Amino acid sequence: MPQANPEVGSAELVSAEVSDEDFAHIKAAVHEFIRTRxxxxEREIADGDAVPEDLRQAAKDIGLFGFAIPQQWGGLGLNLAQDVELALEFGYTSLALRSMFGTNNGIAGQVLVGFGTPEQKQRWLAPIAAGEVVASFALTEPGAGSDPAGLRTRAVEQENGDWVIxxxxxxxxxAPLADLFVTFARVRPADDDGPGIAVFLVPAGTPGVRVADHDRKMGQEGSWTADVHFDNVRVPASALVGGQVDLGYRAAMTSLARGRVHIAALAVGTAQRALDESVQYAATATQGxxxxxxFQLVQAMLADMATGVMAGRALVRDAAxxxxxxxxxxxxxxxxxxxCTEMVGEVADKAVQVHGGSGYMRDVPVERIYRDVRLLRLYEGTSEIQRLIIxxxxxxxxxxxxxxxxxTTKEDRS
Known part of the structure; x- marks a missing residue:
């Protein structure tokens, strides 16, 4: 199997900052929070298209905005193996909850953890871990989705060292809630020296940054996404992550790869919820x-669902x-x-089938799950991109x- 670059994300190559005993208490607290609060x-979140403020505050209070941020910057310091155990819990409920703090811990926060300068980490990671700053990962563009090499957003260095994006x-x-955009931009065409992509830290209040109204999506109500426009946005040299212009592509690929394991675990948690709802329904709903x-055909669907969940759980733990x-x-x-993301789609489909007509009704959990999980096969790289990588x-x-x-290939150079 490919070997990791030991200079990237090396903090996770050493022992975890959180002992197994302490992590058991953290996981139990998260489990209780998810199941009881x-x-x-879930219906309130979906109907209001927002996570209630008291739940946001409770998530801050138990450290969920910084569970994957190292302790030296105020986070809980969980490694990825512990991270996915929490993701299994997050997946059991509305995915909007996890989305609320997912970018802080994942694709945005990890760029800073793995690639930021000491000054950048000192400035941003503590407020990110505390939930005082919401960080967004500004990579995807209309013409550059799963392949960041197609970026068209440009950053031009000025004579005084500033950059204009x-x-x-x-x-x-x-994006509508963000205080900081971790923004990827092309600084030159790709060449033998590298892909020509840099990443910048752009505060949301910077002149020229404009966030559109949040999108109306098929599912995941309460998880807000939006277009972000950069019009002659000027940032200082200190905004360049890592102080290197060719760091962006590698930072994106590393952060996305780590995030894929987390999303896989999230999918398994959701599949478990769909299975539990289906078993309970099958045991109580009657016909004749x-x-x-x-009925044997219902049992067969439940068996296929359970097999997918168990296989996915084992796989994601191994990957972590x-x-x-x-x-x-x-x-x-x-x-x-x-x-795992393909599996949860199949499980969600079978869950609706087990529920019959009831599964198509908006107030039934499996109907929401069916819509929510479709996105998991798209972000953090589509299923087709994963097949190409593999x-x-x-x-x-x-x-x-x-x-x-x-x-050499583009991936080898990254």
């Missing part, structure tokens, strides 16, 4: 005087362990995301092992 209010982003999670769960050890940080995350990575590894590889 969030699950009963122009361009537009779309589908940016938490008998519970429908006694490989990430933490540094054994594989490229192929395993894509394998986990591909399988297949291409396996072939390149075989070529390296045999000595047959003679050229």
């Amino acid at each position: 969030v699950v009963p209010r 122009d361009g537009s982003k779309c589908f940016i999670t938490n 005087g008998a519970p429908i769960g006694r 362990a490989q990430w933490v050890s540094g054994r594989d940080r490229r192929i395993a995350p894509s394998v986990a995301k591909l399988f 297949g291409g990575g396996l072939v390149r590894q075989a070529e390296r092992d045999s000595g047959a590889g003679t050229g």
